[in-house]
Amino acid sequence: MLPALIGLAFLLVPLAGLLAKAPWATLPSQLFSPEVGQALQLSLVCASLATVICLLFGVPLAWLLARGDVPGRGFLRALVTVPLVLPPVVGGVALLLVLGRRGLVGQYLDQWFGVSLPFTTTGVVLAEAFVAMPFLVISVEGALRAADPRFEEAAATLGASRWLTFRRVTLPSVMPGVVAGTVLCWARALGEFGATITFAGNFPGKTTTMPLAVYLALETDPDAAIVLSIVLLLVSVGVLAGLRDRWIGGAT
Amino acid sequence: MTLHAALHVTRETFALDVDLTIEPGEVVALLGPNGAGKTTALRALAGLLVSDSTIRLGESTWDDLPAERRPIGVVFQDYLLFAHMTALDNVAFGLRARGTRKADANAVAARWLDQVGLAEFAGAKPRTLSGGQAQRVALARALATDPELLLLDEPLAALDASTRLRVRSELGRHLRDYPGHTLLVTHDPLDAMVLADRLVILENGRVVQHGTPREVVRQPRTDYVAHLVGLNFYRGTADGTEIHLDEGGALTVAEPVSGPVHVVFPPSAVSLYPEKPVGSPRNTWPATVAGIEQHAHTTRVELDGTPTVLADITTATVAELRLQPGDPLWVSLKATEIHTYPR
Known part of the structure; x- marks a missing residue:
């Protein structure tokens, strides 16, 4: 019992401390300052775009890992989870090495298309997607593997193509997993710091997302950092709670 | 088509x-x-x-x-x-x-x-x-x-x-x-x-x-x-009304046949006696009770003998004979109850 309580306290006390130290008097003015608004907007847009990218590519990847007839599936699955345990800074460095202006792929992007990804808003989205995608893939893959493939056979005997079967039978049956994965992915993207600052830098209005703004503010204006942190905390909790009621908790 | x-x-x-x-x-x-x-x-x-x-x-x-x-x-x-x-x-x-x-x-x-x-x-x-x-x-x-x-x-x-x-x-x-x-x-x-x-x-x-x-x-x-269909079933070779079963033993049937045949009869055609029955044109052979299973209205008795056989008997008979696994009994079967057809 006691270890459990200590564990709970360890998780909750810092959050409570954040609220306790909040500069309530100046909070409204801080909250609606252009810097906070800008960072919050950038964060929401980038995290959402990154989530869309993760959905577009992560769901098919999850399907391949769960159902595909590919050799070395276990190994592939392990590879996909690497970004999950990789320090995000390392992910940022890796992205720089590949997509940077002199990177393996980046140099051709620059030469042929004049596209440079590092230190841009697109770079933020890519860094967040890189770090967050495994959360979605793992969640969707788990749901797919738990889903009974015989329902897909039943759909086939009714004349449904593989795509129709996926869309109308498989996807709805794994929807809770997809939603849970999406939420995790989005929350991870929203909080992403290491890969973003390494790959996209810290340019207010362009690449300074909320977590970066918190870090920046902590040195110059601790009160602002607390306010930003509270906003991040509320947004995350709010989204999790909202989706939990609708999708994850009860029956759909 | x-x-x-x-x-x-x-x-x-x-x-x-x-x-x-x-x-x-x-x-x-x-x-x-x-x-x-x-x-x-x-x-x-x-x-x-x-x-x-x-x-x-x-x-x-x-x-x-x-x-x-x-x-x-x-x-x-x-x-x-x-x-x-x-x-x-x-x-x-x-x-x-x-x-x-x-x-x-x-x-x-x-x-x-x-x-x-x-x-x-x-x-x-x-x-x-x-x-x-x-x-x-x-x-x-x-x-x-x-x-x-x-x-x-x-x-x-x-x-x-x-x-x-x-x-x-x-x-x-x-x-x-x-x-x-x-x-x-x-x-x-x-x-x-x-x-x-x-x-x-x-x-x-x-x-x-x-x-x-x-x-x-x-x-x-x-x-x-x-x-599946609940019949006693044997393979045998017929010689007139006498059929020699592949697993040992012989049965007498009513109609003469010849050559390799299948032999079937329902378990309900089988009667059980504590002593060897006498003076009837029947197939009789000694057997021991191997198992007893209660069905809805009858009791199915599995008997070891030559040949082995399933018998369906009434609950009254079970009580009368006080059947226990291992009990020695005599199996009796009318020739007219046995059905044969070529293999």
Whole structure:
């Protein structure tokens, strides 16, 4: 019992401390300052775009890992989870090495298309997607593997193509997993710091997302950092709670 | 048009080799013990597994068609209704998948639901349906696309005994109305006998016997079939009215026959006595009780002897003889009760 309580306290006390130290008097003015608004907007847009990218590519990847007839599936699955345990800074460095202006792929992007990804808003989205995608893939893959493939056979005997079967039978049956994965992915993207600052830098209005703004503010204006942190905390909790009621908790 | 199928499936430890023909409107039951390959045969017909089978219906061959392009309907053992769709959407699914407009598909689906007596459940989700209702939705879903071949995989196995009786007779009615070819896979002899026009008995991936239910019941050809239909079954060689059984012992029959024969008689034809019965033109031999099993109105006694035999006796007789496993008894059987037919 006691270890459990200590564990709970360890998780909750810092959050409570954040609220306790909040500069309530100046909070409204801080909250609606252009810097906070800008960072919050950038964060929401980038995290959402990154989530869309993760959905577009992560769901098919999850399907391949769960159902595909590919050799070395276990190994592939392990590879996909690497970004999950990789320090995000390392992910940022890796992205720089590949997509940077002199990177393996980046140099051709620059030469042929004049596209440079590092230190841009697109770079933020890519860094967040890189770090967050495994959360979605793992969640969707788990749901797919738990889903009974015989329902897909039943759909086939009714004349449904593989795509129709996926869309109308498989996807709805794994929807809770997809939603849970999406939420995790989005929350991870929203909080992403290491890969973003390494790959996209810290340019207010362009690449300074909320977590970066918190870090920046902590040195110059601790009160602002607390306010930003509270906003991040509320947004995350709010989204999790909202989706939990609708999708994850009860029956759909 | 007759459906011809030559099914060949090879697995590491198992080979299926079955030839089937099904006439339009005919219900063929594929009956066999677990692991005989019944479901494998069904999956090969449906195109759900890779096999080098040939399936021909009139001019068309199905060999290269994937499941979704075969004109089939399948009722799966646990129905596999799509849980997130209503009963109506489930039934309409096949039509929608084949390109029918939504309104038309729904109209056809509604008609089918009505036909299986579930019109008022159109909007119900599968988890709110009872087992019998779910089975009927599954049947409607399979038939809604007007398939050439209807495949039923143990369609009654998931139902409890009382529901089963009613659903079986309803299923029989729908199968009689259905003009296409039907293959029913089951391990339940009663389902097969009641629903099918013809039985194909499968053991270890091979057909061991086929015929009408009447033929199969009267003249089983393997121990499995004899057990299913509840007969004592022996192989023997006849010499006039004397038949020497392969497993030892001999039986006297009423009509003279010759050559290798199968010998059957019902357990109810067997009488048991504590002493050797005298002065009657009967087959008698000593045996010991190996097992006693209570059935609904009779008691089945398994007896070790030459030959071994099953006897159905009344509960009164059980009480009178005070039967215990290991008891020595005399078995007696009238010659006229024994049925023989060539091997």
